[in-house]
Amino acid sequence: MGFFCSIYHPAGLTLISHRVKSLTRGMAIHGIFGSTGSAIGPILATTAAAIISWRSAYAFLGIFNGLLAISTFMAIPYRKRSGMNETEFENHEETTNKPALILYFLTNALLGMAYYGFTTFMPIHFAENTSSILPNLTANMKAGIFPTMVFVAGIGGQLVGARIGERFHKPTALIFIIAANIPVFLIMGYTSDLLLILSGIMLGIAYFSNQPIGNTLIAEFTHSQNRGLGYGISFFLSFGIGSLAAGVSGIIAENMGVAAVFPAMGILLIPSVIFAFFMRKAARSA
Template identity: 30%
Template sequence: MISLVHKIGRVIVPKPLAIVTFGHSLNHGMDVTYGALLVLIGAEFDVDLATLGLIGTLGAVVYGVIAIPGGLLTDRIGFGKTLILALIGSGMSALVVCGSVNIISLALGLMLVGAFGGVFHPAGLAFVASDVRRRSTGMGVFGAGGNLGVAITPVIVMSIAAVYGWRAGFYIFSGLLIFSGLLMLSVHRSLESSDKEKSNQELDRSDAMNSIRGSRGVAVFPTAMIILVNSCLGFLYRGTVTFLPLHFLNNSQFSILGFDSITIAGFLVTGTLLMGAFGQYIGGILGDRTKKEPLLIVLAVLLFPLLLAVGWSTGWVLILVTAAYALVYFMAPPSYNALAAEYVAPQLRGRVFGLIFFGAFGIGSFGSWVGGLVAESFDTGAVFLALSGVSTLVIAAAVALLIYSGNVKNRP
């Protein structure tokens, strides 16, 4: 488990974590591949955008909901076996998409991709949580991988599809996912032995946490607050990535290095996600070096004015405040996930992380719909003002976590 494969600054990334992070990047990359190739797929099957949108929604729903049984599976058979199943299963499912002959087989293939993709997250988070010493840092590295996958995949698959057709993008992802699953299989035994060793270490040092978790193995109140926060953060994320390009177009008309506003608007989301990868990395390091609860309050409080600024800004100011918002937003998840691991016994973490992921990608997906209602009634700036209201729930939950932590530590 301590095999060094990469060093970012002063952070050493063990080989299994590097493999899981690579898989996480592919997982989120696969999630956005369909959207990036939507026009080409629609042209081949001669279907309208409404039908294509419905198919994408079905895959996304499965992706979010399946995390709950995926968490149960993780707790039952272990995160190592679940990760192997998720990665290889996703790769094989992508082959079903490649071989689709009509819109129905395409939909079934995408739902299979969503199913195995959703199983990946609770197992991946449970794996990262097993490192007692560097939980937040590991969560930051893991999260940054997901950001990079979402940010760079559309450009890559669209470039490939322009030359070789849309199926080529899925073929490449299929091969990479199966390859990452085989890599995980190669470290599976060391992963299992390391997991047992770390579990024993955690049991030896966790008498205080066991008293907090109680007989059920879960400290219910802080865990519920963390699930609430992740649902709100998912809502903010979906609303932001959906309406940020249009908001920029409506409020900024200029060119940079010959690129017009439409092109810049597309780059803005990519830049936001890349800034988010840096935020995940920095946030993970800070989460291990400082007290998590005060850090999370600072980050939560900053979200509110930054969202207001995004809604009110134009031009270059809009670009700058969006970058600041992305940095602050993505600094928080590593510490929330690390806190969840502290409040949940190891044998139950899979199902709790499944609920957390469902909150972020299932409940949070309504951010697009609500944002659309607001934009239709007012304008895109109002979307971000509404999102700032949602951020107050994040502030309240962060304060509640700090108060709870203080009360627990002062308990005789």
């Protein structure tokens, strides 16, 4: 299941980069639906599991994706690549800026590690540290509701990222966006109740605002013919290498407490800012 699900990102984003003229805005809209799915998916799955069984949750999602595949095949017009001139594709690039691309991959790998670190332990962190907020709710319900609020805030982050990416130099903007995440991670680790919820919402906005800019930068740094490979490597590093953070975060949580995971993820982003700084220099020298 993981193998087939992972195919979507490089294929889908390559398709968007070749067919959408306002690329940063297109990536933001794509991210909005992704954040919406991240927020709604667990609710639908747990509802199906509670009403019928856990198997029904998988069956429901399988049927939904089958219908989605059919609608995608019917709705998106097919273009035979061999019958088209490369310049007919949107966001056409004839060279690959390898130094800038490699530095972006390193930047994104650390962002992916921070993402897996905070999403893995966010539910239990909210459940344990929001006792005065909605006290009638069980810890399990809080572990579902409050992280959902963070993903919903991520929708706003996608819009903010698109607006920033369209108005400012994207590599420079990415530096400041990553840097803005660091204090928010620190705040999440040392607050509780209302301040914790507010900092979680801030994190949703700050973190997800990097995505439309980052996905646009891959398109700008890669040759049009190699763009799918560029997205594939990026998501391999973000999801694959990034997922190692879940294990590291588990060690931190076991020895120092769950709250310590969030400042650790903030510290992890410091080298990400440094890589992004050198990426900006490589982008300008091209």
